[in-house]
Amino acid sequence: MGAFGVGGRGPIMTRRRLLGSAAGVAGIGLAGAAVTRAQDGPGSSGRSPLLFHSPDLEPYVDELPRPPVLTGETIDLAARTGSHRFHRDLPTAMTLGYGASGYLGPTIEARSGVRTTLTFRNEITAHPHAADIDTSLHGPTEETRTRVPTSLHLHGGVTEPASDGHPELISLPCQGNVHHFDNRQDATGLWYHDHAMPITRLNVHGGLAGGYLLRDRWDTGRADNPLGLPAGEYELPLILQEKIMNADGSASMRSTPIVPQGHWEGGAVGDVGVVNGKIWPTAEVARGLYRLRMVNAASFSNWMLHLSKPLPMWVIGMEGGLLPGPAKVDRFRLAPGERADVLVDFSALAPGETVELLNTEPAAPQAAQIGAVHLPTLMRFRATSARGHTGAVPDTLRGGSGQPAALAPLARPSAVRTVSLSQPGDLRIPPSMMSLNNLRWTTSQIEMPRQGSFEMWNIVNATPDPHAIHIHLVHFRVLSRQAIDTLAMCLHQPQPPTGIKWTPDPDPFVVGPVRSPEPWESGMKDTVICDPNSVTRVLVHFPTADELGFDPDATFPSAVSLAGDLGGTGHAATGHDAGDGGGHGVDDDAAAHGTAPVIDRMGGDHVGSIAPPGAHHRSDTLRGYVWHCHILDHEDHDMMLPYRTVT
Numbered sequence: 001m002g003a004f005g006v007g008g009r010g011p012i013m014t015r016r017r018l019l020g021s022a023a024g025v026a027g028i029g030l031a032g033a034a035v036t037r038a039q040d041g042p043g044s045s046g047r048s049p050l051l052f053h054s055p056d057l058e059p060y061v062d063e064l065p066r067p068p069v070l071t072g073e074t075i076d077l078a079a080r081t082g083s084h085r086f087h088r089d090l091p092t093a094m095t096l097g098y099g100a101s102g103y104l105g106p107t108i109e110a111r112s113g114v115r116t117t118l119t120f121r122n123e124i125t126a127h128p129h130a131a132d133i134d135t136s137l138h139g140p141t142e143e144t145r146t147r148v149p150t151s152l153h154l155h156g157g158v159t160e161p162a163s164d165g166h167p168e169l170i171s172l173p174c175q176g177n178v179h180h181f182d183n184r185q186d187a188t189g190l191w192y193h194d195h196a197m198p199i200t201r202l203n204v205h206g207g208l209a210g211g212y213l214l215r216d217r218w219d220t221g222r223a224d225n226p227l228g229l230p231a232g233e234y235e236l237p238l239i240l241q242e243k244i245m246n247a248d249g250s251a252s253m254r255s256t257p258i259v260p261q262g263h264w265e266g267g268a269v270g271d272v273g274v275v276n277g278k279i280w281p282t283a284e285v286a287r288g289l290y291r292l293r294m295v296n297a298a299s300f301s302n303w304m305l306h307l308s309k310p311l312p313m314w315v316i317g318m319e320g321g322l323l324p325g326p327a328k329v330d331r332f333r334l335a336p337g338e339r340a341d342v343l344v345d346f347s348a349l350a351p352g353e354t355v356e357l358l359n360t361e362p363a364a365p366q367a368a369q370i371g372a373v374h375l376p377t378l379m380r381f382r383a384t385s386a387r388g389h390t391g392a393v394p395d396t397l398r399g400g401s402g403q404p405a406a407l408a409p410l411a412r413p414s415a416v417r418t419v420s421l422s423q424p425g426d427l428r429i430p431p432s433m434m435s436l437n438n439l440r441w442t443t444s445q446i447e448m449p450r451q452g453s454f455e456m457w458n459i460v461n462a463t464p465d466p467h468a469i470h471i472h473l474v475h476f477r478v479l480s481r482q483a484i485d486t487l488a489m490c491l492h493q494p495q496p497p498t499g500i501k502w503t504p505d506p507d508p509f510v511v512g513p514v515r516s517p518e519p520w521e522s523g524m525k526d527t528v529i530c531d532p533n534s535v536t537r538v539l540v541h542f543p544t545a546d547e548l549g550f551d552p553d554a555t556f557p558s559a560v561s562l563a564g565d566l567g568g569t570g571h572a573a574t575g576h577d578a579g580d581g582g583g584h585g586v587d588d589d590a591a592a593h594g595t596a597p598v599i600d601r602m603g604g605d606h607v608g609s610i611a612p613p614g615a616h617h618r619s620d621t622l623r624g625y626v627w628h629c630h631i632l633d634h635e636d637h638d639m640m641l642p643y644r645t646v647t
Contacts, residue, residue: 048371051256054245054272059280060354060380061088067211067237067276068106070099073114077105078121078176079150079194079208086245087272087279093249094128096206098192103277105210107237108192110183112216121176124148129202132253134264137198137637138441147172150203153195154212155337155470156319156526158185158548162556164472166622167197167640169558184549185475186321186404186524187219189293189339191239197441197640201299201632205253207277209297211237218404219322226402229316230291230343230389236283240334242270242298242375245279256370266432267300267633269363273378282354282380285346288388291316292342296334299632301375302466302529304361305340306331311348311355314393317341320475320524322397324407327519333361335468337527337630340520343393349383356380364465365532407523410477410539413456417447418505421461421469421530421629421639424498434463434629434639438495438502445501446624447643451544451552458537460506461530462486462495467634468527469536472625473552473645475524476540478517485509486533506535527630542645552645555621 047053070077082102084095098105110116127133130145139149149172153165162169163179171177190212194203215221223231244252254261255268272279296303307313314326319339326343334340349355357379363372399406424435439445449455456479459469484506493504521528530536545551628640 050258050370051372052244052252052254054243055090055247057087057089057245057272057279059377060282062278062281064236064281064283064379065276065278067104067239068099068101069109070106071109073116075108075116075118076121077118077152078123079152079203080123081125081127082207084207084277085249086243086251086274086277090245090247090279091249093246093251094126095251096124096128096203096208098208098210101207101210103207104239105192105208107211107213109213109215109221110181112183112185112187112214114183116181116183118152118179118181119176120150120152120171120179122148122150122171122173124150124173127202128206128250129253131261132202133199134262134637137264139197140199144199148203149196149199150194150208151196152177152179152192153472154179154181154190154192156188156190156339156475157181157183157212158473158475158543160548160550161552161554161623161625164625165195167195167200167626168622169556170196182549183214185214187214187216188317188319188321189213189295189341190319191295191297191339193297198636201636202253204297204632205243205251205299209239209295211239211293211295213237213293216404218402227322227397228391228394230289230391234286234289234389235291235293237276237293237295238379239276239295239297240303240378241274242301243272243274243279244268244270245272255367255372258370264432264637265633266434267364267367267631269301269367269372270298270375273359273375275379280377280379282382284384285349285381286386286388287347287349287351287383288390289343289345289347289393290388292340292344294334294340294342296336296338298336300336300367301364302333302335302361302468303359303375303378304331304333305378306358306360307344308356308358309349312345314343315340315520316343316397318520318523319526322404323520323523324398325396326393327522329519331360332520333518333529335466335527335529335630336632337468337470338525338529344381345393346381346383346388347390351383351385354380354382366465410479411454411541413539414453415449415455416458417449417455418458418460418503419447420503421459421463421467422495422502423463424495433498433637434631434634435498436628436639436641438498438500439641440499440638441640441642443499443501443641446641447627448646449540449542449643451542451645451647452547453542455540455542456537457540458506458535459528459530460484460489460504460535461532462490462504464532466532467530467639468630469530469627470527470630471540471627471643474540474542475526476528476538478521478525478528479537479539480517481515481531481534481536482506482510483512483531483534485511510535552625553623553647555623558620558622 082097084103085092095103097103127148149170151165151170194208259265489509624644628635
């Protein structure tokens with residue numbers, strides 16, 4: 001992997017260089033290095049010297065805030081610089097937020113089949129992570145530190161291309177965009193967050209995220225809902241995050257002194273849990289059934305969540321809506337970008353008794369090699385003397401009287417598509433990076449599934465870490481997972497230099513049994529955990545324009561639509577780094593030196609010159625969607641690719 005910076009910055013040691021894998025196969029980390037391991041608890045003293053650590057903070061002293069709620073068919077929402085206090089014993093610090101919130105944003109409630117028109121504005125005046133912007137990546141310049149780009153994305157929304165929050169359809173300060181969310185999908189828990197390239201990790205970590213609850217005639221959100229689910233005060237939105245805090249009250253983007261500030265790091269395990277903007281908060285709950293609407297809004301970590309006491313718990317929905325029936329569990333796994341709709345019965349608790357929401361998933365292997373450990377706890381629930389929701393948990397959630405339709409049977413795929421996740425080891429491409437199909441964002445070699453088709457995607461993870469893969473626009477069913485012998489696969493199908501497509505066939509190298517989806521994965525999903533050294537198979541339906549009510553392959557202007565009203569320049573500035581050029585024969589080396597020709601990487605409608613890293617160009621039109629890893633650092637560099645659905 002590359003160990004050098006770009007733009008004349010000279011050699012640097014990045015965390016991914018230190019922990020990198022040869023051609024994305026096996027971690028070459030600090031084998032045999034003696035590091036001090038942190039203990040499994042808040043405020044512990046055993047800490048790795050290779051990591052930054054939060055100050056000791058007492059857990060469970062702040063009450064869980066409830067985000068404000070916005071409803072209606074027209075909504076105005078601005079991204080702003082604000083301030084926020086994460087913990088009772090920390091000072092207030094600069095953050096980002098949506099609307100009047102100093103941090104995060106309001107919960108938007110919408111109705112299935114009723115269009116929401118959201119007018120978004122970028123009113124950011126300063127960025128809490130301005131010093132962390134890496135200007136060697138494709139797009140940012142020194143000016144980006146004070147003129148921060150944004151792009152609002154409704155994660156999980158079945159959304160027309162112009163409103164989806166394309167990473168290159170950015171709004172600078174005093175610009176904005178009008179988003180049309182048709183909400184033509186089942187009731188579910190969505191969320192909205194920033195998606196600007198390549199600073200998504202910085203904007204979301206700064207606070208640009210919020211919940212979006214979609215209701216329908218069965219799952220109404222009212223106490224008299226036909227499904228009998230807890231509602232009102234017994235439905236709790238929980239935006240779950242992890243952070244490393246500084247003593248001045250600010251949240252750190254950095255996890256290790258190995259990587260200098262201003263350089264992309266690759267992701268970090270937090271050592272404090274943050275829920276709805278508070279560190280290790282406590283929520284008072286009546287003794288009854290609660291509906292917890294969870295979002296893993298962390299930048300990096302998967303969590304295996306469970307309760308500290310054996311209370312009854314059911315997962316009733318994931319990203320695509322309700323499951324066929326409640327899945328009774330004692331724990332469940334949640335990756336960045338995934339949502340879980342969970343029922344917990346607190347009725348057995350005595351008044352004043354407490355129970356914690358805990359995590360047991362270890363830190364990802366490459367982070368663990370420098371001493372990172374899992375985040376052990378996120379929050380506490382404390383029972384009051386009041387009696388809560390006493391209705392029964394329904395036996396089924398779909399297909400019955402007063403319930404949404406049953407899920408369709410699994411279709412036979414019309415095509416099988418293999419894609420890969422890797423950590424390229426090409427020393428010619430600085431700095432270290434992550435990749436899909438061994439390509440960079442600027443490739444022309446994009447996936448182009450046909451509208452109306454059902455495809456089985458074999459997602460081959462040739463890295464030692466798990467990745468959470470999210471595909472915009474569509475929903476899918478998880479079919480199976482199976483371990484692979486990555487070393488043997490790469491010996492027989494070697495990974496070429498970055499920029500040459502690499503989608504190795506995993507089937508000759510599978511080892512061990514086929515693993516079925518987890519019980520909580522039995523419904524529709526938009527994000528899936530791809531385990532290390534494994535193939536994950538999903539069945540994806542790519543809908544037609546008639547099914548959607550809009551053309552999913554329509555072009556749309558790259559100009560931001562509100563620029564004139566807000567005094568902006570009239571166009572979002574977009575920039576790219578050196579690309580591989582793919583089928584257009586653009587050479588990486590030529591692109592890196594700014595000599596590559598103009599390419600048409602989006603099939604005739606997204607045209608721009610290949611420019612050196614950090615340079616800007618503007619395309620008149622965009623089209624298509626993206627798929628990417630939802631570890632936000634990976635998405636930013638370069639584990640994200642465009643795709644189109646064609647007729």
